[in-house]
Amino acid sequence: MWELNLSQGLNLTDINGTFYSPDSQEDIPPLVGAGGVREWEIKADSEGAQQVTAVYKRPWENETGTEDRFILNVDVF
Numbered sequence: 001m002w003e004l005n006l007s008q009g010l011n012l013t014d015i016n017g018t019f020y021s022p023d024s025q026e027d028i029p030p031l032v033g034a035g036g037v038r039e040w041e042i043k044a045d046s047e048g049a050q051q052v053t054a055v056y057k058r059p060w061e062n063e064t065g066t067e068d069r070f071i072l073n074v075d076v077f
Contacts, residue, residue, distance in 0.1 A: 002038065002054045002070070009046030009076065017041075044076040 006012065017040040044050060056068040 001059060002056055003059070004040065005053045005055075006042065007049075007051045009044060009048060009050045010052065010074075011043050011045055013041040013043055044074070047076050050074045050076050 004012070017038045019036055019038050021034060021036040042052065050073075052070075052072040052074065054070040055063060056070075057063060
């Protein structure tokens, strides 16, 4: 699961985001641990250089430094 961290000038509009499970039926909930796509909407509250960082790990595990990471630098006007 991706754990997001935002600089002070950015905020999530919905902390959980929206999850899309591939090939899922509407009346059947997705399986825990199954693949899919999660979409977040981020709002900029301040101008200037902002950053979104994400670490891919299980919520109950500590970071080891070997996790996949994502960094997005954004200039807000």
